[in-house]
Structures are given as structure tokens and as C-alpha cells.
Amino acid sequence: MSDAGYGRAFGLMRRAAGGAWRDYTRHAFVGGLGDGSLPEAAFLHYLRQDYVFLTHFARAWALAVVKSETAAEMQAAVGTVNALITHEMPLHVGICAEAGISGKALFATRERPGNLAYTRFVLDAGFSGDLADLLAALMPCVLGYGEIGARLAQEATSQRYRDWIDTYAGSEYQEACRAAGALFDQALTRRIGADFEASPRWARLCDRFRTATELEIGFWQMGMQP
Template sequence: MTAPDYGRAFALWRQGAAAPWQAYTRHAFVEGLKDGTLPRESFLHYLVQDYVFLVHFSRAWALAVTKSRTLDEMKAAAATVNALVNHEMQLHVTTCAEAGIPEDALFTATERPENLAYTRYVLDAGHSGDLADLLAALAPCVLGYGEIGTRLAAERAPDTPYGDWIETYGGAEYQDLCRDTGAMIDAALARRIGPEFAAAPRWPELQAQFTRATVLEVGFWDMGMTP
């Protein structure tokens, strides 16, 4: 399946992180969502941890507002915060509530080390660098879930119990967010490192940040497999 078009920077980063990207987007956890074989216990464990992850991820996107140089950058970052806090996290709340897990238990859940490592890595990239550094660390999650959702929407088993998850990330609203995010990344990088991304002196560093975040995504799926 052809990768979705989420912009030039994403295409280059994805290519530069080919092996971990494959491990991330084709992980056994992902395939279990697709065919319905993922144990429910593992899915609920993942949702609880992912809710905590999204709390910190939302803070990282809020940090992107303060790192922005233009109103368009601010609007794009703020729109992502809104999507995370008011839409994506609601999927977790609804699904967990049906399993008897209230929202206050999600917010106060103890972070697993894999979760802690990933979220703090992203926040550190933003605090210690500029918007380009932060976006390189943020991109694997936002755009990776978009790619996974697109593929699973086309390949899913009709009876998978994880249809709501697949529809959330494979649906038009999330796909629009990914395309908008990809365009924002391209514009932000062009503004900071020039239009020829791969030729810029900073590119290897940004690629390394994207790749590291992708590896941490693989670790997050591994965590989800072991409640």
C-alpha cells in the first residue's frame, strides 16, 4: 500500500527511518487490531497508558504554540491540541468507561517506563530546541497513526472488535488533520532550515530525532502487548 501524502518532510523522514518505521506501523499490536486477535486486556492496558501519553502529548503541542513564529503555525498547533483533548482522548474515555474504567482513573494512572521515556523525550526536544526539533519528535505519532489508520481501514477484518479505533484514525477528520499537520511541518521547516530539507546542515539531527521517536513508538506497542 502506498504511503499517504502527508508532505515532503514526512516522506523523507519516513524513508530515513525505514526499518523502525516498518516495525512501528506493522507491529503485532497493530496487526491484532486489524484482524481482531489482540486480547481485550492488552487493548485496555494500552488505552489507559495512551490516555496518559496524550495528556503529555497535548502539552507538547501546546508548547508548539509558544515556539511558533507565525499565526498560521500557532493555529495549526492549537488545532492539534483541540483534536487531541476534545476528540482523540474521548475515544479512550468512552471505551474504558464501557469496561468499567472511569476517566479519573485514566488521568491518575501510573505511567509505564516506556510511556515516561517517550513523552519526556518529546517534551525535552521542544524545550531544548526550536519548533523544527519539536515537530521532528512529534511527527511519528500523529502521522504514523494516520498511516496505520488508512491501511487498517482498507484491510480490517469485518468482525474486528476494534473498528472504532480504526475508524478514528482512518476517518476523514483525522486524515485531514494529518495532511494539515504535514503541510504545517513543511512550511515550518522551510522557514527555519530552507526549502531543500535534505541538504540543510540540520537535517541529520532532525532525522535522528524522528527516528528516535519512531523507535520509542515501537516500545510503546511492545508495552501494550504486556499488561
């Protein structure tokens, strides 16, 4: 999946993140999803933590509505909140239910420190900054999963985690990624100008993006340690 499909700002920040982006999208956990070698216990542990993460992530996208300055920005943020709550989170509920984990137990999952650090970092970016700051912290998760899903759909050698892969490779999620990437471009253009890299804020925004990417790496690592 070319980064161009998700917008110019994402492509620039993705490249600026360097090795961290590779370590995130090519992590051993991701490899285990593709070849089926990831232990089920690790996958279920990850899903439970990710469900908690998505609860906070949806709140962060709701905060994006508050930080919006145009109706188009608000509509894009609302669309993402809806996709998280009605499409992505039910995936976790369904897979966990098949493994005997109830919805009540899933929602009551105790948040691991790495999960807490990541979600609060994202929320702090939104509370302390504007929409550009918040989106820079949100994009690694949204667009990274889109990139991973699209690649694994082509490269996976096992069907074991195909439901997960198909969710992120599917047309609905990919369309959500393109919409999020377009929102990112529009939000940055409005707040720092069309020449992103010339803005005094660019380095700080890239740092937010890279930090979120590093926290994604930590999230995968946490998933491998039930």
C-alpha cells in the same frame, strides 16, 4: 496511504527511518487490532497508557504554540491541541467506560517507564530546540497513526476494534494529519530552507524522527505486556 499525502518532509523522514518505520506501523500489536486477535486486557492496558501519553502530547503541542514564529504556525498547533482534547482523548474515555474503567481511574493511571521516556523525549525536543526539532519528534505519532488507521480501514478482517480504527481512518483525523504534515513542511522551510536534505540540521532532525519512531515500537510492545 501514500506518504505524499502528509507532506514532503514526512515522506523523506519516513524513508530515512527505514526498517524502524515498518516495525512501528506493522507491529504485532497493530496486526492484532486488524484481525481482532489482540487480547482485550492488552488493548485496555494500552488505552490507559495512551491516555496518559496524550495528556503530555497535548502539552507538547501547546509548546508548539510557544515555539511558533507566525500566526499560521500558531493556528495549526492550536488546531491539533483541540483535536487531541476534544476528539482523540474522548475515544479512550468512551471505550474504557464501556469496560468499567471510570474517567477518574483513567486519569490516575500510573505511567509506565516506556511511556515516560517517550513523552519526556518529545517535550525535551521542544524545550531544548525550536519548532522544527519539536515537530520531528511529534510527527511519528500523529502521522503514523494516520497511516495505520487508513491501512487497517481497508485491510482489517475483524470488527472487534473498529471504533479505534475508524477514529484514525476518519476524515477528521486524516485532515488533522494533512494539516500537521503541511505545518511540518512550512516550519522546516522557514528554519532550514526548502532544500531540506542540504541543511546541516537535516541529519539531526531525522535522528529525532527515528528515535521517536523507535519509542513508538516500544509503546506497542509495552501495550502487549499488561
